[in-house]
Amino acid sequence: MRNAIDRRVGAGGFHNALRLLICGLAGLSLVLRAAAAAEAGTGDETFKLREVSVFEYGVEGFLRGQTGECEDQPSPMVKAYPAFVSKKPIYGSIRFGMDRKQPNSGQLVYYAVDESRGTGKGYDRLYFDANGDLDLRNDPVVKPQGHPPEKALLNNGGIKAQVIFDCLAVNLDCGPAGMRPVQLMPRLMISVYEKEEYKQMTLVRTHLYRGEIEVGGTPCEVLLGNDYAISGRLDTPGTLLMLSPKGPSGDRARWWGSDRLMAVHKVKGRCYTFSASPTGDQLTVHPYRGELGIFEIGPAGRTLEEMTVTGSLEGEERAVAVGGEIVNSSPKATRSCELPVGDYRPNYITIQFGHLRIAASHNYHADGKPMDWSERAPVYAMTIRKDKPFVLDFSNKPDVMFASPAKELRVKLGESLQVKAVLIDPKLDMMIRRFEDTTPKRTKPSDGQDAGDQRPVSLDPQVIITRANGEKVAEGVMPFG
Numbered sequence: 001m002r003n004a005i006d007r008r009v010g011a012g013g014f015h016n017a018l019r020l021l022i023c024g025l026a027g028l029s030l031v032l033r034a035a036a037a038a039e040a041g042t043g044d045e046t047f048k049l050r051e052v053s054v055f056e057y058g059v060e061g062f063l064r065g066q067t068g069e070c071e072d073q074p075s076p077m078v079k080a081y082p083a084f085v086s087k088k089p090i091y092g093s094i095r096f097g098m099d100r101k102q103p104n105s106g107q108l109v110y111y112a113v114d115e116s117r118g119t120g121k122g123y124d125r126l127y128f129d130a131n132g133d134l135d136l137r138n139d140p141v142v143k144p145q146g147h148p149p150e151k152a153l154l155n156n157g158g159i160k161a162q163v164i165f166d167c168l169a170v171n172l173d174c175g176p177a178g179m180r181p182v183q184l185m186p187r188l189m190i191s192v193y194e195k196e197e198y199k200q201m202t203l204v205r206t207h208l209y210r211g212e213i214e215v216g217g218t219p220c221e222v223l224l225g226n227d228y229a230i231s232g233r234l235d236t237p238g239t240l241l242m243l244s245p246k247g248p249s250g251d252r253a254r255w256w257g258s259d260r261l262m263a264v265h266k267v268k269g270r271c272y273t274f275s276a277s278p279t280g281d282q283l284t285v286h287p288y289r290g291e292l293g294i295f296e297i298g299p300a301g302r303t304l305e306e307m308t309v310t311g312s313l314e315g316e317e318r319a320v321a322v323g324g325e326i327v328n329s330s331p332k333a334t335r336s337c338e339l340p341v342g343d344y345r346p347n348y349i350t351i352q353f354g355h356l357r358i359a360a361s362h363n364y365h366a367d368g369k370p371m372d373w374s375e376r377a378p379v380y381a382m383t384i385r386k387d388k389p390f391v392l393d394f395s396n397k398p399d400v401m402f403a404s405p406a407k408e409l410r411v412k413l414g415e416s417l418q419v420k421a422v423l424i425d426p427k428l429d430m431m432i433r434r435f436e437d438t439t440p441k442r443t444k445p446s447d448g449q450d451a452g453d454q455r456p457v458s459l460d461p462q463v464i465i466t467r468a469n470g471e472k473v474a475e476g477v478m479p480f481g
Contacts, residue, residue, distance in 0.1 A: 046284040049211035049224060055149035057210050061227035061240055061259065063151055065187060065202030068094030068111070078110050079134045082127055086115035090123065090188075092201050097173055097231040100238065103374050106231075107172065111201070112136055113188060126165050126186055142166050142186065152185060152204070160197070161190040167206055172232025175278030182232055183207065205230055209280040216267035216287075219246045224261070224280050234280035237262035237317040241274060241283075254329040255312040256347040257319030264288065264320045264340060271340060273318075288340060293384035295322060296336030297351060300393035304354050308333035309392070311349030314362075315342045315380055322349055336389070343380035346430055351392070352438070357456060358394075359434035363424050368406030370420055379429035396427045419465065423480060432480050435459035 054062050071091045074081055081091075090113040098106035109132065114125040126142035129135070145152075148164035165188070169181035184203040191198045208225030223242040224234060231239070239261040244252040257263055264271050271288035297307040310323040310333040320339050323331030331337075333352065345362040352358075366373045384390050404420040411417045423432040436456035463478040 044284055044286050045214065046282055047211055047213040047222075049209035049222070049281050049283055051207050051281070052210045054204065054206055054208050054225065055151045057223065058151065058208060058225070059223070059242070062208055062223065062225050063154075063204060064227050065185075065204035066094060066096070066226070066228055066230045068092045068201045068203065070199040070201055074112075075110055077134065078129075078136060080137050081112055082114070082137045084112075084114045085118060086123075087119045089114050090199055090201070094201070094203060096170070097233075098229070107132075109170065110134065110136065111186075113201070122161065123163055123188055123190075126188075128168055128186070130168060130170055140168075142168055152187065154187070154189065156189075156191070158191045158193055159189055160192050161188075163188040172230075175233040175235065177279055180232060180279075182230075184230065203230060209234070209283075211283065213283060213285060215243070215245075215265065215272050215285055216270055218267050220244060221246065222283060224276055224283060233278040235261070235276045235278045239276065239280075241276075251329045253321065253326050255321045255331055257312045257314050258321065260319055262314075262317050262319050264318060266321065266326070291341045291386040292338045293341045293386050294336055294389035295339050295382070295384055296389055296391055297353075298391040298393035299353075300395040302353070306352060306354050307335050308352045309335070309349055312347040313339070313344035313349070313382060314347045315344045316378075318342055318344075319347060320344070339384050341384050341386055344382040344384060345378060345380050345428070346382070348433075353394075355437055355439045356459075357434070357436040357438050358432060360425075360430050360432055363401070363422070363429050363431040365401060365403035365420075365422055365431070367401060368404065368409070370403035381428045394425070396425045398432070399424055399426045419463075419478075421463070421478060434480055 069092050072088070074091050075093060081089075091110075092112070093108055093110045096107045096109065109129055111126060111128045113123045114127070115121050115123050116125050124144050127136040128139055128142055130139050142165045145164045145166055152164045153162055165186040167183050167185045169183055171179045172182045174180040174182075183206045185206050187202045187204060189200045189202070191200065205226040208223055210221070210223050213220050213222055221244045223240075225240055226234075227240045229238060237260065240259055241261045241263065242252060242259050243263075243265060252258070253263075253265065258265070261274055261276055264273055266272070271292075273286045273288055275284045275286065276282065295309075295313070297309045299307060310331050312319060312321050312331075314320075318340065321331040322339070323337055324334040325332055333350075346360050348359070348361045350357065350359050362378065364371060364373050366376060369375075382390055382392070401422050401424050402420070403422055404418050405411075409417075424430060425432075436458055438456045458479075460477045460479045462475065464475040465473045467473060
C-alpha cells in the first residue's frame with residue numbers, strides 16, 4: 001500500500017498531503033465551532049453597513065436635525081459679518097459633537113441668514129462659517145434648494161414659513177479617521193405660537209448607514225445615524241440606532257432609549273449590546289456576558305396585591321427595558337425583572353400600585369430653571385447588583401421643586417408670574433409625571449346617555465397660592481411634570 005501511494009504522489013507528496021488533510025480538518029473544526037457559536041449566540045458578530053440617503057431610507061428621528069440657536073443680535077465672538085440687506089437678519093450658532101458630560105465641548109459654528117430682496121421678503125441667504133475662522137464674509141453663500149426632497153419639509157403645526165437650503169459640507173471629527181467632510185442640509189423654520197413668532201434653524205445629516213444583521217439568530221434591518229445631535233463619529237452611546245426584526249414579530253421596540261446605540265436588546269431570553277465603527281460602516285453585535293441583577297417593585301409596608309412596572313432605565317452608557325418580553329413594541333408589565341448590573345436612573349417608567357398608576361422619569365428641571373439641568377450632574381441612584389435586588393417602593397420622602405419662578409426673580413405690579421412646580425424623589429432625582437386612579441370610570445355626554453368608554457381619573461393636585469398674610473391670590477389644578 002505504501003509503494004502504491006509513493007508511486008502516485010511520491011514520499012514527499014504523501015507527507016504534504018497528510019499535512020494538508022490535517023490542516024483542512026483543523027480548519028473545518030474551527031469553522032464548525034465558529035458556526036456553532038454564532039448559532040448559539042455566544043460570539044461577537046460584525047456586519048457591514050452601507051451609506052444611503054436619509055431622504056430615501058430615513059424615518060422619524062433621522063429627519064429631525066440638530067437645532068441651532070437663533071438670535072436678533074450678532075455674536076461678539078464673530079470677527080466679521082457680511083453686509084446684510086435685511087434690517088432683521090438672523091444670527092445663530094450650533095455646536096456639533098458635544099459630549100453630554102461637558103456642555104462646552106465639541107465644535108461651535110456660527111451662521112447668519114439674510115433676506116436678499118429686502119426686509120420681510122423672505123430669508124434666502126445663509127452665511128455659514130464652515131472654515132471656522134469666525135469671518136462669515138469668506139464662506140460660500142448658501143441659497144435655497146429649487147426642488148428639495150419631499151421628506152426634507154416638516155409638517156409641524158404652526159409653521160409659517162420653511163426654507164430648505166442647499167447642502168453644505170462641514171469638517172467634523174470622525175475619530176481615528178480624523179476630520180472628514182460631513183454633508184448637512186440646513187432647514188430654516190418660522191413658526192407662530194400664541195401670536196409670537198419663533199425662528200429655528202436645524203441641520204440634518206443627509207446620509208445614514210443601513211444594513212441587515214442577525215441578533216441571536218433573528219434577522220434584523222438596522223439604520224444608524226444622527227438625529228437631534230450631530231457628531232462626526234457614529235460610535236458614541238447616543239448615536240441613533242433603529243433595530244427592526246424581520247418576520248411576524250417585525251415591530252421594532254419603542255421603549256425610551258431603545259433607538260440608541262447604547263440600548264440593550266433582549267432576544268429569545270438573552271441580552272445583546274451593540275457597538276459601531278467611528279465612521280458607521282460596521283456594526284458589531286455582542287452577546288451580553290456580564291452579571292445580572294433584579295429590579296422590582298415593592299409595597300413598603302402597604303397592603304397591595306397588584307404591583308407592576310414597565311418602561312426603561314438609562315445609565316451613563318447603557319439603556320435597558322424594564323418589564324417582561326416585548327409585546328406590541330413595549331415591555332410587558334411585571335413586578336420584577338433581570339437587568340444587567342449597573343447604576344441607572346429612570347428614563348420613563350409606569351408603575352401600577354393597585355388602582356393607582358404612577359408615571360415617572362428622571363428630573364430634567366433645576367431649581368428655578370425649567371427644562372435645564374445642565375449645571376448639575378445626573379444622578380444614577382438605582383443600583384442594580386448581582387447579590388442585592390433594587391426595590392422601588394416610594395418610601396423616600398418626596399419634595400416639591402419650583403422650576404419656575406427662580407428664587408431671585410422679582411415681579412413688578414401688574415406683571416404675570418408663571419409658577420411651575422414638580423414633585424420629585426430627591427434621593428433618586430426622580431420626577432413624578434402622572435398620578436391616575438385606574439378604577440373604571442364611565443363618562444357621560446351632555447345628553448345624559450352613557451358613552452360607554454372608561455378612562456382613568458387624573459389625580460393632579462389642587463394648588464392654592466397665598467400671600468404671606470394668608471390672602472389667596474390664585475388657585476387651580478397643577479399637572480405633574
